[in-house]
Amino acid sequence: MSVDNAHVDELRPPERVLMAPGPTNLPSSVLRALTAPITGHKDPFFLRVMDETAQFLRTVYQTQNQTTLSLPGTGGAGMEASLANLIQDGDEVVVCQNGLFGERMADIVRRHGGIVAEVSAPWGKPVDPDDVRKALANGRAKVVAVVHGETSTGVQQQIDPIGRIAGEHDAMLLVDAVATLGGMPVVPDEWGSAICYSASQKCISAPPGLSTITVSDQAMERIRSRKVPVDCWYFDLNLHDKYWFAEGRAYHHTAPVLMVYALREALRIIVDEGLETRFERHDLHRRALTAALESLELEFLPAPQDRLPTVLSILVPDNVDDARVRGALLNEFGIEIGGGLGPYTGKMWRIGVMGHSASRENVLLFLSAMETLLTREHYGLAPGTALAAAKAVYSEANGTGH
Amino acid sequence: MSVDNAHVDELRPPERVLMAPGPTNLPSSVLRALTAPITGHKDPFFLRVMDETAQFLRTVYQTQNQTTLSLPGTGGAGMEASLANLIQDGDEVVVCQNGLFGERMADIVRRHGGIVAEVSAPWGKPVDPDDVRKALANGRAKVVAVVHGETSTGVQQQIDPIGRIAGEHDAMLLVDAVATLGGMPVVPDEWGSAICYSASQKCISAPPGLSTITVSDQAMERIRSRKVPVDCWYFDLNLHDKYWFAEGRAYHHTAPVLMVYALREALRIIVDEGLETRFERHDLHRRALTAALESLELEFLPAPQDRLPTVLSILVPDNVDDARVRGALLNEFGIEIGGGLGPYTGKMWRIGVMGHSASRENVLLFLSAMETLLTREHYGLAPGTALAAAKAVYSEANGTGH
Numbered sequence: 151m152s153v154d155n156a157h158v159d160e161l162r163p164p165e166r167v168l169m170a171p172g173p174t175n176l177p178s179s180v181l182r183a184l185t186a187p188i189t190g191h192k193d194p195f196f197l198r199v200m201d202e203t204a205q206f207l208r209t210v211y212q213t214q215n216q217t218t219l220s221l222p223g224t225g226g227a228g229m230e231a232s233l234a235n236l237i238q239d240g241d242e243v244v245v246c247q248n249g250l251f252g253e254r255m256a257d258i259v260r261r262h263g264g265i266v267a268e269v270s271a272p273w274g275k276p277v278d279p280d281d282v283r284k285a286l287a288n289g290r291a292k293v294v295a296v297v298h299g300e301t302s303t304g305v306q307q308q309i310d311p312i313g314r315i316a317g318e319h320d321a322m323l324l325v326d327a328v329a330t331l332g333g334m335p336v337v338p339d340e341w342g343s344a345i346c347y348s349a350s351q352k353c354i355s356a357p358p359g360l361s362t363i364t365v366s367d368q369a370m371e372r373i374r375s376r377k378v379p380v381d382c383w384y385f386d387l388n389l390h391d392k393y394w395f396a397e398g399r400a401y402h403h404t405a406p407v408l409m410v411y412a413l414r415e416a417l418r419i420i421v422d423e424g425l426e427t428r429f430e431r432h433d434l435h436r437r438a439l440t441a442a443l444e445s446l447e448l449e450f451l452p453a454p455q456d457r458l459p460t461v462l463s464i465l466v467p468d469n470v471d472d473a474r475v476r477g478a479l480l481n482e483f484g485i486e487i488g489g490g491l492g493p494y495t496g497k498m499w500r501i502g503v504m505g506h507s508a509s510r511e512n513v514l515l516f517l518s519a520m521e522t523l524l525t526r527e528h529y530g531l532a533p534g535t536a537l538a539a540a541k542a543v544y545s546e547a548n549g550t551g552h
Numbered sequence: 553m554s555v556d557n558a559h560v561d562e563l564r565p566p567e568r569v570l571m572a573p574g575p576t577n578l579p580s581s582v583l584r585a586l587t588a589p590i591t592g593h594k595d596p597f598f599l600r601v602m603d604e605t606a607q608f609l610r611t612v613y614q615t616q617n618q619t620t621l622s623l624p625g626t627g628g629a630g631m632e633a634s635l636a637n638l639i640q641d642g643d644e645v646v647v648c649q650n651g652l653f654g655e656r657m658a659d660i661v662r663r664h665g666g667i668v669a670e671v672s673a674p675w676g677k678p679v680d681p682d683d684v685r686k687a688l689a690n691g692r693a694k695v696v697a698v699v700h701g702e703t704s705t706g707v708q709q710q711i712d713p714i715g716r717i718a719g720e721h722d723a724m725l726l727v728d729a730v731a732t733l734g735g736m737p738v739v740p741d742e743w744g745s746a747i748c749y750s751a752s753q754k755c756i757s758a759p760p761g762l763s764t765i766t767v768s769d770q771a772m773e774r775i776r777s778r779k780v781p782v783d784c785w786y787f788d789l790n791l792h793d794k795y796w797f798a799e800g801r802a803y804h805h806t807a808p809v810l811m812v813y814a815l816r817e818a819l820r821i822i823v824d825e826g827l828e829t830r831f832e833r834h835d836l837h838r839r840a841l842t843a844a845l846e847s848l849e850l851e852f853l854p855a856p857q858d859r860l861p862t863v864l865s866i867l868v869p870d871n872v873d874d875a876r877v878r879g880a881l882l883n884e885f886g887i888e889i890g891g892g893l894g895p896y897t898g899k900m901w902r903i904g905v906m907g908h909s910a911s912r913e914n915v916l917l918f919l920s921a922m923e924t925l926l927t928r929e930h931y932g933l934a935p936g937t938a939l940a941a942a943k944a945v946y947s948e949a950n951g952t953g954h
Contacts, residue, residue, distance in 0.1 A: 158604050158820060160581055161813055163589040163597055170592050173809060179562055181587045184810065187565040188759065190572050190888045195565055202560050222761060223625045223786060224805045230786045258785045351806060357590065359624060359761060359808030382784050383660045384625060384632045401893070403626045404753060406761030407575060408586065409811065411563055418560060486592045491803070 166480070167512055170488035171301045171329060171461045171500050173351035173358045174507035176416075180356060183415035184408050191405040199414055200394055200405070206417035207362055210332060210354075210425070211346065213339045217365040217387070219394045220413055222406050225328040225349030228361030230258055231385035232324050232345040233295065235373045239263035242291040244321065246270075246277040246307065249300035250491050251326060259295070262381060267291050273303050273493060274451040274463075279311040286319040293322045293344075298336065299329030301352075302491045304463030304500060305452045306330075313341040322369060328352060331362070332420055333432045333460040333504055344369035350409070353432070353460055355505030356416035359409050363387075416505075433459050434547050435508045438540040439501060442517050445539035446524065446531055451498065461488075462501045470527045472496045478526075483519040513540055568882075569914055572890035573703045573731060573863045573902050575753035575760045576909035578818075582758060585817035586810050593807040601816055602796055602807070608819035609764055612734060612756075612827070613748065615741045619767040619789070621796045622815055624808050627730040627751030630763030632660055633787035634726050634747040635697065637775045641665035644693040646723070648672075648679040648709065651702035652893050653728060661697070664783055669693050675705050675895060676853040676865075681713040688721040695724045695746075700738065701731035703754075704893045706865030706902060707854045708732075715743040724771060730754060733764070734822055735834045735862040735906055746771035752811070755834070755862055757907030758818035761811050765789075818907075835861050836949055837910045840942040841903060844919050847941035848926065848933055853900065863890075864903045872929045874898045880928075885921040915942055 168175050189196045200219075207218045221227050233255065237243055243264045245256045248271040256266045267290075269281045282294060294316040298307055309325055316323040322344035327336045333353030338346035345365050351358035365373070365387060373380070373387055380386040384403070393402040420428060436459040443450070443464055451463045466472045472489060473496070479485045490498030501516070502508075517536040524531055570577050591598045602621075609620045623629050635657065639645055645666045647658045650673040658668045669692075671683045684696060696718040700711055711727055718725040724746035729738045735755030740748035747767050753760035767775070767789060775782070775789055782788040786805070795804040822830060838861040845852070845866055853865045868874045874891060875898070881887045892900030903918070904910075919938040926933055 158608075160817065160820070161585050161588050161601065163591055163601075163813070164595075165589045166591050166595065168590065168592060170594075172806060173590060173592060176590060183563050184586045185583045186563050187567045188570065188575060188578060189565055189568050190570060190575060191760065192572075193566075193568065193882070193888065199563065199565075206560075223629065224808065226786050226805045227625070230784065234784070254785070261781055261783050261785055263783075349806070357808065357810045358593065358806045359811050379663055381663050381665075382632065382636075382787075383656070383663055384628050385784075385786075403628045404574060404751070404760045406626065406759065406811075408759045409761050409808075411565070415562060418562070480595070486595065 165484055167485045167515060168507050169502050169512060169516055170486045171352065171502040172349070172504060174355045174502065174505045176355060176357060177419055177506050179419065180412050180415045183411040184357065186411055188407055191407055192399070196405065196407060197399060199410060203410055203414040203417065204394060206414060206421055207364065209421050210417055211364045212337050212425070213364050215338070215364045215366055216395065217370050217391045219363060219390060220350070220410060221361045221363055221385070221390065222403055223361055224359060225361050226254070227385065228328070228347030228349065228363050229255060229326060230382070231363060231387060232347050233258045233264070234262050234382045234385050235380050235387045236293050236322055236324060236344065236369065237262055237264040238376065238378055240265065241293065242267055244269055244282060244285045244291045244294040246282065246294070246296040246312070248275060248277050248303065248305060249273055249297065250302035251297045251300060251328070255295050255297070255326070274305060276305055276307045276456050279315055282312050283315050286315065286321055289319070291321055293324055295324040297326040299327070299458045299460060301329040301461055303451055304458050304461040305456050306458045309341045313343065317342050329458065329460055332428065334429055338364055350413055350416070352502070353505045354413070354416050354420065355507070356413040357409065359406065360413055432503050432508050434543070435510070435513050436462065436503045438510070438513050438543040439503065441543050442536035442540040445535045460503050462503065464499050466497050466499060467529055470524065470529055475523050475527065478523050479519055483515070485516055485519055487516070510544060567886055569887045569917060570909050571904050571914060571918055572888045573754065573904040574751070574906060576757045576904065576907045578757060578759060579821055579908050581821065582814050582817045585813040586759065588813055590809055593809055594801070598807065598809060599801060601812060605812055605816040605819065606796060608816060608823055609766065611823050612819055613766045614739050614827070615766050617740070617766045617768055618797060619772050619793045621765060621792060622752070622812060623763045623765055623787070623792065624805055625763055626761060627763050628656070629787065630730070630749030630751065630765050631657060631728060632784070633765060633789060634749050635660045635666070636664050636784045636787050637782050637789045638695050638724055638726060638746065638771065639664055639666040640778065640780055642667065643695065644669050646671055646684060646687045646693045646696040648684065648696070648698040648714070650677060650679050650705065650707060651675050651699065652704035653699045653702060653730070657697045657699070657728070676707060678707055678709045678858050681717055684714050685717045688717065688723055691721070693723055695726055697726040699728040701729070701860045701862060703731040703863055705853055706860050706863040707858050708860045711743045715745065719744050731860065731862055734830065736831055740766055752815055752818070754904070755907045756815070756818050756822065757909070758815040759811065761808065762815055834905050834910050836945070837912070837915050838864065838905045840912070840915050840945040841905065843945050844938035844942040847937045862905050864905065866901050868899050868901060869931055872926065872931055877925050877929065880925050881921055885917070887918055887921055889918070912946060
C-alpha cells in the first residue's frame with residue numbers, strides 16, 4: 151500500500167534461472183511470439199493459429215481427441231473446468247489425494263455439489279490402486295480424479311492401473327498432468343481418460359497463464375447432454391469447444407491472443423525437438439541431479455520408484471536453514487527452486503526438471519551453488535562431490551547434456 | 553484438422569490497426585514488459601510488482617478499496633467472479649439487460665443458482681432506472697447488476713441513478729466496466745458499487761487475458777462471512793484477496809507473471825498520461841469519428857445522449873455488404889473494426905475508441921479507407937466528406953489530435 155505512483159518506472163526484473171517446478175525460463179522464440187503483431191481474436195489469421203495450436207496439442211497429448219484446446223486461465227482453471235463439467239449436484243467422485251493438488255481437487259468437487267469418496271495416501275507416497283477399486287465397489291462414483299505428478303511432493307502416480315479400474319467400473323477418468331505434460335509420457339488415449347489437463351508454464355515452457363485440456367468424444371457427449379448447465383459459464387467446455395471448433399466459431403471470450411501465440415510456439419518447439427528426445431533430455435538431467443543429490447546424502451521424500459522425473463523433492467537436512475539457503479540461492483546466484491508446501495513448509499526443496507530450464511548448464515550451476523551454500527551451513531560435504539556425480543552421468547551419456 | 557505439424561513455422565502475423573472494441577494495439581513499453589526477464593510467482597520482485605499493480609489499479613478505478621487486483625482470466629472471468637461471490641443459491645438478482653453482456657450476466661446468475669429479476673431495454677437503449685426501482689420494490693433482491701458500457705450496442709448506462717436506487721434498497725451494486733475503464737470516468741466509490749470489474753485489452757491497452765476487479769470492504773466482509781463457500785474455487789475472491797494482500801501471500805494460483813508485468817506497464821502509462829487527459833483524448837477522437845460518420849449520413853444505433861465515447865455503433869446502410877466492407881478493411885487496409893452481434897449480426901459496425909488505438913492517425917486512416925470502400929459499394933458520398941469533417945474537429949481542438 152505504500153507504493154507511490156509517481157516514482158514507479160518501467161520494470162527492470164532481475165535475471166533468474168528458474169528451477170522451481172514452474173514457471174520455467176522461456177525460449178527466445180516464445181518471447182518473440184509474445185511480441186509478434188497482435189491481431190483481433192476473430193481475425194482469420196488468429197483462427198488459423200488456434201487450429202495449429204489445437205493440432206500441436208493433440209501431438210503433445212498423443213491423442214485423437216477433437217476437443218483439445220487451451221483455456222484462458224492457469225492450471226487451476228483446467229482442474230476446475232474438468233471437474234465442473236463432469237459432475238453434477240450429488241454426484242460421487244473418487245478423488246485420489248496424496249498432496250496439495252489432490253486436496254484441491256476434493257475442495258473443488260465439494261464446491262460444485264459433488265460428494266468426495268476419498269482415497270488417500272500419505273504425502274510422498276502414491277495412492278494404492280486397490281483403494282480406488284474399493285472406493286468404486288459400491289457403484290456410486292461416476293468419476294475418478296487423479297494427479298499424475300504431484301508437484302507438492304514429487305510423487306509420480308502410475309495412471310494405467312487406475313485407468314483400468316475406472317474402466318471396469320464405468321467411471322470416467324480425470325487426470326491432472328500439470329507437472330508432467332511435455333516432460334514425460336502423458337497418454338490420455340491409452341489411459342482411457344475422459345479429460346486430461348495441464349498448464350502452460352511447466353514442461354511446456356510457455357508463459358504462465360493458460361491451461362491446456364483434452365476431452366474424449368464420449369466425455370464431450372456427456373457434457374453436451376447435461377440437463378443442468380455447467381455451474382460456471384467461464385469453464386463450460388461446450389462453449390469452449392464451439393469457440394474453437396464449431397462452424398462460425400461461436401464467440402465465448404476474447405482469446406488471450408499473445409498468450410496463445412506463445413503457447414503455439416512453445417508447442418512447435420516440442421514437436422520440433424520430438425517427444426521421445428525431449429523425455430530423454432528430462433530424464434538425463436533428472437539422473438544427473440539425482441546422482442548429485444544422493445552423493446550429498448540428501449534424502450528424497452518419495453521412494454526411487456515413485457519419483458517424478460520432472461520434480462525432485464528432497465528434505466532439508468537437520469541444522470540447515472531452508473529460508474537462508476533458498477534466499478542465498480536467489481539473491482547470490484539468481485536461482486529459484488521451490489520450497490515445501492503444506493506440512494513440508496520450510497522442510498523441503500523442490501527442484502523442477504522442466505522444459506527449457508532443464509539443461510546441463512542449469513544443473514551444474516545449481517549444484518555448484520548448493521555446494522557453496524551447504525558448506526556455509528556447515529553441512530559436511532567434500533568439495534566437488536555433487537558436481538562430480540552429475541558430470542559422471544553426463545559423461546556416461548556421451549556428453550549429450552542438452 | 554488439416555494442420556500438418558511439419559510445415560508449421562514460427563508465427564508471422566499480419567500488422568493490424570485494431571479499431572474493434574478490443575483488443576487494441578499495444579504501446580511498445582507494454583511489449584517490452586511482456587519480454588522482460590520472467591521471475592517466479594513467489595519472487596520478492598514479483599510480489600512488489602503485484603503491490604504496484606494493485607496501487608495503479610486503485611488510481612485508475614479512483615477507489616480506496618483495498619481489494620483491487622487482477623484476475624487470471626479474461627473480462628468474462630471478472631463477470632463470473634463478481635456474480636459467483638456475491639450470490640448464493642436462491643438469491644434474487646436484478647440484472648439490467650439491454651445487450652449481449654447483460655444477457656450473459658443473467659445466464660451466469662442462473663448457473664450459480666440465483667434467480668434473475670430481469671430489467672430490460674431494447675438493444676440500443678439504456679435501462680430505465682425506474683424499472684430497477686420497481687424490480688427492487690418487493691425487497692427480495694440483494695444485488696443489482698448493470699453494464700456501464702454495452703460493447704455489443706455502444707450504449708452508455710448512467711450508473712449514478714441506479715447506484716442510488718440500489719443503495720436505497722440495501723442492494724449491492726455490481727458494475728461491468730469492461731468497455732469503459734481507462735477511456736471515460738469509472739468511479740466505483742462514488743457509485744457505491746460493491747464490485748466493479750473490467751478487462752485488460754480494451755481502454756487499458758494491455759494484452760487480452762486478464763480482468764481487473766475492485767471490491768468494497770463491505771462486500772469483502774460479506775464474501776468472507778459466507779456460510780457456503782463460493783461455488784467456484786478459481787474465482788473465490790477471498791482466496792485471491794489473500795494471495796494479493798495477506799501476510800505470507802497464501803498461494804492460490806501461479807500468477808500469469810508476464811501478463812501482470814504488461815498490465816502494470818499499461819496502467820503506469822495511464823497514470824503517466826493522467827486520467828483527465830486520457831478521457832479528453834478518447835472524447836476528441838470520438839467527436840472526430842462521430843462528425844465524420846454523421847457527415848456520411850450513417851446512422852448510429854443509440855441516441856446521441858446514450859452513446860459511449862469508447863464504442864461507436866453504426867448501422868450498415870442498405871445495399872452495403874457488411875462482410876465485403878469489413879473484409880476489404882482488413883485485407884486491403886489492415887484495419888479491424890467490429891461487426892454486429894446477436895440480432896445485429898451483419899447489420900452493424902462497431903468502432904472502438906480505446907486506449908493506444910485511439911489516435912488521430914488511426915481515425916484518419918480508417919475514414920480514408922471507409923470513403924474508398926463505401927464508394928466502391930455505390931454508397932453516394934462526396935469524396936473527402938468524412939475526412940474533412942474529422943479534420944474540422946481536430947482543427948477546432950487546436951490540432952491536439954493525439
